[in-house]
Amino acid sequence: MCTDSQLHLDWQWNVNPWSKQDNPSSALGLFLCGALSGDYPHSSDHAFRWLLYGQRQNAAATASYERCLAQGELHLYSAVAGAAGDRVPDFEDVLIHLEWQAYADPLSLDRALSARTAGGSEASAVVRDIAALYNLLQGASISPNVCQLYRACWQVDPDRLFAAAQRMLDGIKSGRMLHPYLLGAEPAPTSLANVVPR
Structure with missing residues (x-):
């Protein structure tokens, strides 16, 4: 799933604490607010903008996120949630x-x-x-x-x-x-x- 985004997403998770909007949890949380309740009409757009914000100095990463989003919103946020680089599950x-x-x-x-x-x-x-x-x-x-x-x-x-x-x-x-x-x-x-x- 969005293999070209996986390393970028994993890096973004690992270097930013949850207290910073650069962390993918900000984007993921906002996406879930809309997806679970439907009460946040702009959540998808804002979530993606937060995701891009966390890679604002990395054009290759933001371009890979754009390509992943083109495959569907669920595809993107499944990739965001599960990004683990080359970590072996244990x-x-x-x-x-x-x-x-x-x-x-x-x-x-x-x-x-x-x-x-x-x-x-x-x-x-x-x-x-x-x-x-x-x-x-x-x-x-x-x-x-x-x-x-x-x-x-x-x-x-x-x-x-x-x-x-x-x-x-x-x-x-x-x-x-x-x-x-x-x-x-x-x-x-x-x-x-x-x-x-x-």
Whole structure:
């Protein structure tokens, strides 16, 4: 999907924090506002302008984005959401980060899974899947490395990624997962909280 844009998009994700409009999350969030609700009539145009803004000094990147958009808006934003460069998906590593996220921001997992399975939504399944990934990424936004890993896994097998997230969320909700700190452990180099994210 938009292979000539993938490296540019991955770079744009990795070098810009979520707090900057240069990060693709600004464009993706605005696109989703319109796609999910239909209440933002100019969201598509503004989203694309933010995406271009993040590459305003790279004509090759902006030209590749234009070509990707010509293949369809969903095609473009699927590429934006899943851009991971040449990152190899590692579902074992994902489990570690999802466990940390379940402790640190369980609501992000809940939002992600709810977005993916929203019943009766007018939005297409593709849009809901993008929204689910967006929420999952938001919960790990302090670590570009983790976000890249999530995007790489989503590209290859979104069902497996979200099934892992569901297992973590179920563990938190049922009380089966209790962080070692809550059991009296002290912070240590081998502690989950100090190992991830990285």
